[in-house]
Amino acid sequence: xxxxxxxxxxxxxxxxxxxxxxxxxxxxxxxxxxxxxxxxxxxxxxxxxxxxxxxxxxxxxxxxxxxxxxxxxxxxxxxxxxxxxxxxxxxxxxxxxxxxxxxxxxxxxxxxxxxxxxxxxxxxxxxxxxxxxxxxxxxxxxxxxxxxxxxxxxxxxxxxxxxxxxxxxxxxxxxxxxxxxxxxxxxxxxxxxxxxxxxxxxxxxxxxxxxxxxxxxxxxxxxxxxxxxxxxxxxxxxxxxxxxxxxxxxxxxxxxxxxxxxxxxxxxxxxxxxxxxxxxxxxxxxxxxxxxxxxxxxxxxxxxxxxxxxxxxxxxxxxxxxxxxxxxxxxxxxxxxxxxxxxxxxxxxx
Numbered sequence: 001x002x003x004x005x006x007x008x009x010x011x012x013x014x015x016x017x018x019x020x021x022x023x024x025x026x027x028x029x030x031x032x033x034x035x036x037x038x039x040x041x042x043x044x045x046x047x048x049x050x051x052x053x054x055x056x057x058x059x060x061x062x063x064x065x066x067x068x069x070x071x072x073x074x075x076x077x078x079x080x081x082x083x084x085x086x087x088x089x090x091x092x093x094x095x096x097x098x099x100x101x102x103x104x105x106x107x108x109x110x111x112x113x114x115x116x117x118x119x120x121x122x123x124x125x126x127x128x129x130x131x132x133x134x135x136x137x138x139x140x141x142x143x144x145x146x147x148x149x150x151x152x153x154x155x156x157x158x159x160x161x162x163x164x165x166x167x168x169x170x171x172x173x174x175x176x177x178x179x180x181x182x183x184x185x186x187x188x189x190x191x192x193x194x195x196x197x198x199x200x201x202x203x204x205x206x207x208x209x210x211x212x213x214x215x216x217x218x219x220x221x222x223x224x225x226x227x228x229x230x231x232x233x234x235x236x237x238x239x240x241x242x243x244x245x246x247x248x249x250x251x252x253x254x255x256x257x258x259x260x261x262x263x264x265x266x267x268x269x270x271x272x273x274x275x276x277x278x279x280x281x282x283x284x285x286x287x288x289x290x291x292x293x294x295x296x297x298x299x300x301x302x303x304x305x306x307x308x309x310x311x312x313x314x315x316x317x318x319x320x321x322x323x324x325x326x327x328x329x330x331x332x333x334x335x336x337x338x339x340x341x342x343x344x345x346x347x348x349x350x
Contacts, residue, residue: 011040019251021037111129135291149343154271157332161333169255170258185262187283187284195285205283258321
């Protein structure tokens with residue numbers, strides 16, 4: 001198939017999409033596709049794009065948690081995307097559930113692929129094709145079953161095989177040798193799926209760890225507002241070094257690898273830890289998706305469902321960390337790229 005002139009538009013609208021798409025971009029370019037990349041200024045997406053050397057055009061931003069303003073923000077970003085995409089003329093649109101991209105693609109009659117790993121997200125309604133982990137049922141989506149393709153494993157299996165640990169991060173944080181290190185990701189308080197119970201669990205976790213004298217907490221807030229709120233609420237912990245809030249963006253996998261356990265209110269960091277076989281505890285209290293149920297059932301993720309679970313289920317202990325992560329193949333990456341290639345063929349009669 002001659003596809004060297006085919007251009008694929010990838011839209012990165014949240015920070016986890018950057019490491020996920022980095023190897024996909026490389027693989028597509030090796031197959032002869034041209035790739036044009038837009039990003040939304042949301043969480044640490046811009047900073048991560050620079051860290052992972054992803055060439056991009058920044059268009060639009062995040063508009064907070066108010067539902068009406070969210071909708072207006074999506075429409076505004078659509079208007080901002082139109083001129084750029086009309087100039088680029090991509091033949092295929094690809095994202096991890098970017099609403100703005102999917103709607104622009106629909107308006108311009110560009111076939112779209114919505115990749116996802118959480119069937120309760122609302123970004124798939126207008127995608128022409130859906131690509132998800134094989135533990136998710138095709139019936140979960142509004143598109144016809146023949147338009148739902150699956151891949152083995154979880155999305156984090158796409159990029160974890162390329163991870164190389166960098167121990168210099170421990171010196172940067174100056175963590176005492178006797179201390180346990182935990183990485184904590186607060187709940188996504190501005191997401192449409194947020195449940196306030198997650199905030200209760202988050203506070204319980206911080207208070208529980210603060211009682212101990214041998215835990216260093218690395219907090220990774222999602223938004224500038226959330227950073228200010230946490231620094232204000234836990235000023236004493238920050239001042240004495242018990243809580244560290246990094247001033248710059250780090251590779252999340254590296255932080256996870258050198259931690260003894262992880263606590264997160266969101267899906268990606270939980271699943272990254274599971275992929276690296278690092279003990280991980282979820283304080284996410286939205287509707288649990290098939291991927292997290294699968295990881296919980298296979299003892300790769302512990303779901304914390306109550307305040308009592310924080311003290312009863314978290315194993316506050318040193319991890320016996322191997323020198324290197326277990327070797328993984330690139331089956332998941334290959335499957336996703338093959339599916340994109342297949343969809344390209346189906347939509348353009350190749």
